[in-house]
Amino acid sequence: MLGLMQDQPLLISGLIDFADKHHGDGEVVSRRVEGDIHRYTWSDVARRSRQVANALDGMKLGFSDRVATLAWNGYRHLELYFGVSGSGRVLHTINPRLHPEQIAWIANHAEDQVLCFDMTFLPIVQAIHSKCATVKHWVAMCDADKLPADTGIPNLISYEAWMGSQSTSYQWPVFDENTASSMCYTSGTTGNPKAALYSHRSTTLHAYAAALPDVMCISARDAILPVVPMFHVNAWGIPYSAALTGAKLVFPGPGMDGKSVYEMIENEGVTYAAGVPTVWQMLLTYMKPNGLKFSTLKRTVIGGSACPPAMIDAFRDDFGVDVLHAWGMTEISPLGTVCTLKNKHLTLSKDEQMKLLLKQGRAIYGVDMKIVNDAGDEQPHDGKAYGDLLVRGPWVVANYYKGEGNPLVKDKDGQNWFPTGDVATIDADGFMQITDRSKDVIKSGGEWISSIDIENIAVAHPAVAMAACIGVPHPKWDERPIVAVVKKPDAQVSREELLAFYEGKTAKWQIPDDVVFVDAIPIGATGKMLKTKLREQLKDYKLPSA
Ligand code: ADP
Numbered sequence: 001m002l003g004l005m006q007d008q009p010l011l012i013s014g015l016i017d018f019a020d021k022h023h024g025d026g027e028v029v030s031r032r033v034e035g036d037i038h039r040y041t042w043s044d045v046a047r048r049s050r051q052v053a054n055a056l057d058g059m060k061l062g063f064s065d066r067v068a069t070l071a072w073n074g075y076r077h078l079e080l081y082f083g084v085s086g087s088g089r090v091l092h093t094i095n096p097r098l099h100p101e102q103i104a105w106i107a108n109h110a111e112d113q114v115l116c117f118d119m120t121f122l123p124i125v126q127a128i129h130s131k132c133a134t135v136k137h138w139v140a141m142c143d144a145d146k147l148p149a150d151t152g153i154p155n156l157i158s159y160e161a162w163m164g165s166q167s168t169s170y171q172w173p174v175f176d177e178n179t180a181s182s183m184c185y186t187s188g189t190t191g192n193p194k195a196a197l198y199s200h201r202s203t204t205l206h207a208y209a210a211a212l213p214d215v216m217c218i219s220a221r222d223a224i225l226p227v228v229p230m231f232h233v234n235a236w237g238i239p240y241s242a243a244l245t246g247a248k249l250v251f252p253g254p255g256m257d258g259k260s261v262y263e264m265i266e267n268e269g270v271t272y273a274a275g276v277p278t279v280w281q282m283l284l285t286y287m288k289p290n291g292l293k294f295s296t297l298k299r300t301v302i303g304g305s306a307c308p309p310a311m312i313d314a315f316r317d318d319f320g321v322d323v324l325h326a327w328g329m330t331e332i333s334p335l336g337t338v339c340t341l342k343n344k345h346l347t348l349s350k351d352e353q354m355k356l357l358l359k360q361g362r363a364i365y366g367v368d369m370k371i372v373n374d375a376g377d378e379q380p381h382d383g384k385a386y387g388d389l390l391v392r393g394p395w396v397v398a399n400y401y402k403g404e405g406n407p408l409v410k411d412k413d414g415q416n417w418f419p420t421g422d423v424a425t426i427d428a429d430g431f432m433q434i435t436d437r438s439k440d441v442i443k444s445g446g447e448w449i450s451s452i453d454i455e456n457i458a459v460a461h462p463a464v465a466m467a468a469c470i471g472v473p474h475p476k477w478d479e480r481p482i483v484a485v486v487k488k489p490d491a492q493v494s495r496e497e498l499l500a501f502y503e504g505k506t507a508k509w510q511i512p513d514d515v516v517f518v519d520a521i522p523i524g525a526t527g528k529m530l531k532t533k534l535r536e537q538l539k540d541y542k543l544p545s546a
Contacts, residue, residue, distance in 0.1 A: 010204035012181050013086035013172035015243040020046035023220060023246030029268050030074040031253035031260070033118050034146070037267075038075055042243065045078055048163065050170035052083025055163040059137055061089055061113055064180055068092040068112040068135070070103070070121040073230045073251040076141045076159055080116060081230070081239050083163075085181040085200070086172050092183045093231040096121050097525035104128040106185050106193060107135060110401070116141055116159060120254055122151065129153050177201035183401060184233050186330045187526055195401035196331050198234070202395040206333045207240035209366050209395075214340045216274070216301055216324070220246035223268055223296070227252055227261060227275035228304070232526050233334040236274055236303070236326075247272075258286025269296045276304035276527040277311060281465070284314055285488075294319050301326050301338070305528050306434060306452040308459040309358055327360035327434060329420060331407065333395035336369070336420075337361040337432050358456075359433040360424070367393045369432065371424055376412055383427030386435055386448070390417035423448075440531055442471035442481045449481050449510045451531075457505050458483050461498060463491035468521045468529045469512065472543055480543060482514040484534060486521055513545050 008014075019026070024043030032038050056067065067084045069091065071077040084091040092110050094103055103124060107115065108131070115132070116139040117125050129138060129152075138153045140146075144161040181200045185193040211218040218224065218241045226235040226249070234240070242249045250268040252261060261283050265273060280302060286292075300315060303326035315321040328334030339361030345353060363369050371379045371387035379385040390409070396418050397407050408416045423436045435441070435450040442449040451469035458467035466486040471479035487493060495515040502511040522533035 009174060009177035009200065011086070011172070011174070011177060011200045012082060012203060012240070015204065015207065015240055016046050016049055016082040016086060017172065019043075019243040019246065026220070026246045027223075027248045028075055028078065028251070029249070030251040031255050031264060032074060033072065033120055033142075033254055040075065042246070045075070045082065045243075047168045048079045049082035049086060050168055051163045051166040052079050053087035053170045053172070054166035056084065056087055056089060056114070058166070059114065063088045063175075064090055065114075066090045066092045066110045066112045066183070068094050068107055068110065068115040069231065070094050070096045070115065070117040070124065071141060071231065072118050072120070072253045073226055073235060074118070074141075074253050075251065076116075077118075077230050078239055078249070078251075079163075081182075081234070082243075085203075087170075088173050088175060088179065090180045090183055090197070093234065095185075095187075095229075095231045095525045096124060100124050100127045102193070104131040106195075107132045109192075110183065110185075110195065113137065114139060118254075119146070122148070126152055177204070182234060184231075184330050187524055194404050194407075196233075196333075196397050197401045198333060198395075202333055203234070203237070203240055205366060206237050206335065206395045207244050209364050210237045210335055211241040211245050212364070214362070215335065215338050215364050216241065216272075216326075217299070218242065218245050218247050218272070222272050223248040223250055223270045225250045225252065225261070225264055225268070225270040225273040227256060227273060227279045233328070233330050236301075236328070236334055238274060256282070258282040258284075262286060262292060265297050266295060271296055272299050272301075273297060274301040274303075277302055277307050278305075278523065278527045280311060280315075284311070285465075288314075288318070294321060297321050299324060303327055303334075303360075304526065306360075306456070307358075308456045309354065310456075310460045312354070312357060323357070325357060325360055327422075327432070331397040331418060332367065332391060332393070332420075335364055335395075336367045336391060337363050339431065342429060356431055359427075359431040361432065362430045363432070366395060367391055369426070370411075370417075371426055372411070378411075379426075381426040381428055381430070383425050383431070383433075386423055386425045388438060389420045389422045389424040389432070389434070391420055392417050440470070442469070442479050444471070444474070444479055444481070444509065445477045447509070451481065453506060454481055454483055454510070454512055457502055458485055458498065461493060461501050463487055463493035464498070465489075465491075466521050466529075468531060468534055470531055470535055470538070472513075472538070472541060474513075474543060474545070480545065481510070481512040482516060482538075482541070482543070483512045484516045484518050484521060484538070486518060513543055516541065 019042040147158040325339040379387040454469035522530040
């Protein structure tokens, strides 16, 4: 017997319609590429998204055709989120920090028909347009009078001229909720990048889940600053959850440095901010010496890489801001776990709470997870046993775009799971902790050493700005850890002092064999440390103990 409830597909157009009807006066504020501040309302977003949809119809774009963006977090990008997907096309957000050749490769692979770009990225588009055979329309995200002449890009039009003259009424089409809505390529550290192809259903379910109190706790009383880019996994789904709840959105545009982020937070009454640790490091480095405080910020969600304990401490103790540690991946839309305490943990001491808050957190309903050993046996949830982390759920990939590479594995019961490539523990309360990416884990004498633990200790030293731990070959132990360290400006610490700092903080055999001071640690296009590149840079390095 089927239930007798209405069968309404979960569509992204529903989110923006809802925002329009129920919190149309909610604000969306953006720092523009031009440098000024733009402000309007959710009703304006809805109206202009409908104009975008009409403009795409005018170009005779087909159902599921791909529309690419090379853009910062800003209001025009937001309109494309709703106008492109809502009208049945697929929004393809491209990471502009990739090499131009890679951008061209991705645009060709996705067979993008339209490419909309912020003026910052004009030089990239000039370099690649002749290589993007499928792109028929190039749209510069600027006012008509700001469109430069003689760019060499065929039929270049300004966004405002393109969509501004369109009708503001549009009947959003109704279709299967499993239709593709947007796509994002993984960073492709091994082989060519592959694309996760999200659906209207997966995106809407993720938007509901992300807003839950034990997830990102997004409400109509929040002003959210997503520093995490809209070109990377849909800014962790925040634009959709904000439309669903009526939260105010504050977009930083190209201003990701500490000063710009701080000013946006203070000027716009931001209560909640989201980003990767490197961004928060820049913010804290700017605030501390200037003696600055937050007047409205209450929470920040940190993910994408392990959040060092020193950062959680600094936010909590120095600035009174709660840190939510989150874990996710491009392939899982991206939210998998968020770290929030249970009721029984509220009476624990601050130190005991801290041990929990450092973990990547508890699974969100919609993400099932388990850890398995090399033989595929499920490992106990005791917080000690570690294994490969497998996940499944309605917003986890089933296949990559164009069926490239089967992303799933079968467990012993024949069930399909997505292997995350992360190694983790899960404790009895369900808190998952990543110990490493499987390719970064260090194997010393048959025992595993977590590179994240080694890095966390180093960055707790007051003179250390950044640290990356890698394994180097050792004749007796197979591999031994060393730690590459970037010192804070004007700070001093010696190799011996730093090694002594590890005493008592970790087992003796896990203490790195050496410290290598470097000017910078290579950072990839999504703001994460690129250990592959670091290993290359240190390929001639010899261990003192070897
Ligand atoms: P890519 O896989 O292309 O690098 P993603 O953004 O999808 O890009 O990265 C997902 C990976 O990032 C995870 O598999 C995990 O290794 C790492 N990661 C994400 N969040 C955290 C976190 N809070 N702590 C530790 N690692 C994290």
